[in-house]
Amino acid sequence: MGAVRKDADVPESAATLIRFADRPATSWANGRGTTVVLWRTPDGDSVADVRLSIATVSESGPFSLLPGIDRMLMPLAAGGLTLRIDGSLFDVARYEVVGFAGEAETSSVDVSDAGHDLNLMVRRGIGSPRLESLRLDGPHVIDEPGLVAVVALSGDVRWNGATLGFGDTVLVAGASPDPAGEARQVELDGTGVVALVGVSRAA
Template structure:
């Protein structure tokens, strides 16, 4: 279980989003850096909400979902799910009858078959949603508090999601909700902020 990342006064949060041009978003995407605005929203599997799918493959799926009202989450049998709260306001979920309250940077893990319902007060929350196929991969999450930049070496399993702060790549400001996908490139971020590191570990290695 991960703990929430340490807050730094004056940080950019989800309410402050730098504006990027289409050309800039494409430049970032070529480096495996995906901003929320670069991905079109699409309906949830059950049609009750919207999400931005950042990556989808046989082993894992990563999306940035918007929670609007008390809408039941879609069911994903055979998957393990990790939700990380990106927005500032707390999020309260009922997961198979158990109440779970999240603040920014905290996560909750549950099976894709679980019945999940947000409370009315949670409307407007944004979550980073990692799902892995239970027979193929194991999801792992840990917080990152970035005080003076971040080096992201080449990796086939490492994902970094930006939760707060003033982080930049090549002098391009990265909005909250930006994700660095696994890449063969070495990437360097400047600035300070809060992030979540997600890993998709093959089941054979996790065992």
């Protein structure tokens, strides 16, 4: 996604910690699963420009159709997730990412155990979603143009003196597609896996 600098003496922009355990679960649009929305903009019931969430996939079946939305999905279960997207099968390993259009006919396949996946959805025309995993082994300063959030996925990860549990999210100040493309920084410590979440502003 961009530069990750170790042991850099760079001031960190103000950011907010969102605890996964404090967020309510909501039903999918098709009623076949649940999602915990970590962050969205704008707030309210309208279609979000950007939405970051963790879903629980407990059975094989179709995803909700979301026309006009560009999606990226990262399986968090050890066995990954198999998806059928417009008739083609994709075996997506844990912490890998697959992107697809919200209007694509998409379904989970051969699900035997419930698991989570991380989802980034961006309304088409707002910008391009970016999602990738990063393994930490000590102090890191993440220095990213368009960085929106960092999500803790596993291990012992710390930010600003707080230990991050599964799904806990550091939301960067002013998190939104950044027309200026300025770098946004988050300083982490510990060992584990996090997801880097970004949106590149449309030209």
